[in-house]
Amino acid sequence: EVQLQQSGTVLARPGASVKMSCKASGYSFTSYWMHWVKQRPGQGLEWIGAIYPGNSDTSYNQKFKGKAKLTAVTSASTAYMELSSLTNEDSAVYYCTRGARYFDVWGAGTTVTVSS
Amino acid sequence: QIVLSQSPAILSASPGEKVTMTCRASSSVSYMHWYQQKPGSSPKPWIYATSNLASGVPARFSGSGSGTSYSLTISRVEAEDAATYYCQQWSSNPRTFGGGTKLEIK
Numbered sequence: 001e002v003q004l005q006q007s008g009t010v011l012a013r014p015g016a017s018v019k020m021s022c023k024a025s026g027y028s029f030t031s032y033w034m035h036w037v038k039q040r041p042g043q044g045l046e047w048i049g050a051i052y053p054g055n056s057d058t059s060y061n062q063k064f065k066g067k068a069k070l071t072a073v074t075s076a077s078t079a080y081m082e083l084s085s086l087t088n089e090d091s092a093v094y095y096c097t098r099g100a101r102y103f104d105v106w107g108a109g110t111t112v113t114v115s116s
Numbered sequence: 117q118i119v120l121s122q123s124p125a126i127l128s129a130s131p132g133e134k135v136t137m138t139c140r141a142s143s144s145v146s147y148m149h150w151y152q153q154k155p156g157s158s159p160k161p162w163i164y165a166t167s168n169l170a171s172g173v174p175a176r177f178s179g180s181g182s183g184t185s186y187s188l189t190i191s192r193v194e195a196e197d198a199a200t201y202y203c204q205q206w207s208s209n210p211r212t213f214g215g216g217t218k219l220e221i222k
Contacts, residue, residue, distance in 0.1 A: 037159075045202055045213040047211040047213070061211075095159070102204070102206060103161060104164075106159055
């Protein structure tokens with residue numbers, strides 16, 4: 001079974017950085033793009049960017065360049081997203097999702113709360 | 117970027133009723149994907165490449181459209197269909213989602 005297991009809830013201070021993980025199982029991790037999607041409370045979905053673990057190629061939404069950094073460790077079948085210089089606007093649920101011809105598998109999400 | 121506009125924002129329907137929600141793109145896209153999301157849960161793939169039902173999606177759902185106009189139709193709404201439905205385009209970066217249509221069951 002294809003699964004994406006995301007790391008747990010994070011509470012962070014304004015100005016800090018956080019790094020979350022997404023562990024893939026049940027498929028060839030290096031053969032699919034891994035995407036990240038943001039959802040603020042009560043709001044819609046926003047695409048952050050994607051990484052291709054096979055060669056570490058990345059693609060970012062211009063809005064999140066400088067905010068998000070995507071990496072992947074193939075030996076661990078795990079993708080990571082680091083968010084920097086956190087503000088209240090970064091409080092959200094962040095999903096990793098496998099990109100086939102569409103977003104066909106989703107993780108449960110990592111909740112990030114930014115508060116002083 | 118391609119902006120997707122979904123209407124209506126909220127759709128209220130009775131069980132057994134036929135409903136249609138639309139997604140309009142600011143530029144032509146090759147196809148549209150749809151996701152279903154219920155409160156507290158991750159989005160689920162629902163319809164891909166405009167008209168293909170994802171695994172496990174009931175046959176009462178259908179999708180259609182082309183160019184800048186796409187739609188999702190439920191032939192006979194059931195209580196379990198209450199959710200928010202998002203359209204999403206894959207044609208160009210950045211990938212974008214519509215604002216969602218929340219389906220409420222009376």
